[in-house]
Amino acid sequence: DGGITQSPKYLFRKEGQNVTLSCEQNLNHDAMYWYRQDPGQGLRLIYYSQIVNDFQKGDIAEGYSVSREKKESFPLTVTSAQKNPTAFYLCASVEYRDDLAGRQFFGPGTRLTVL
Amino acid sequence: DAKTTQPPSMDCAEGRAANLPCNHSTISGNEYVYWYRQIHSQGPQYIIHGLKNNETNEMASLIITEDRKSSTLILPHATLRDTAVYYCIVRVGRAGTASKLTFGTGTRLQVTL
Secondary structure, eight states: OOOEEEEOSEEEEOTTOOEEEEEEEOSOOSEEEEEEEOTTOOEEEEEEESSTTOOEEOTTOTTEEEOOSBTTBOOEEEOTTOSOOOEEEEEEEEOOOGGGTTOEEEOOOEEEEEO | OOOOBOOSEEEEETTSOEEEEEEOTTOOTTEEEEEEEEOTTSOOEEEEEESSSOEEOSSOEEEEOTTSSEEEEEETTOOGGGOEEEEEEEEEOOTTSOOOOOOOOOEEEEEEO
């Protein structure tokens, strides 16, 4: 069954600790994305990657880092430099086709709470 | 990418059609209209997309006006499970580039008994 998995579903961390969120896809998609969502708000783009070993900053990259060593994996690290890390984090991937360029597949999300 | 405008909330009785409007008056000729929905505490789910013709799939219908400045997502027989936030997004269809999507605050659809 193809799809995107994110783990864990809920994550609690103490302030000042780095934490890494997992995102794996078996859809053979080239591009992957990380979004952040705050209560009552839309999604905001953190980082995205079009191919392995390449990634670009999105609109709110400060305090976050990513890696793309494998096509199917795009982990996100929330560092201690992120001022307000408590949020719902969503990972997505997309197939490269002109008519499907906007059809992103999303994972179930990870809800991070920093205490 | 063009900006979209949606009403913040709508109600619909179960079994009736839900018609969700979206204004995208600055849309360009090569921009597609995409609709997603997000059920509470889940990832967004793709519903449908179109360029200029009306589209229908197993989930919904998409009606795009002839001038392409607005569109309507139609859920023909809404159920309680359709209660969600619905996002209208316009995006240039261009493979080989990162498909950055801009999610606004969408329309919160509440389906009631």
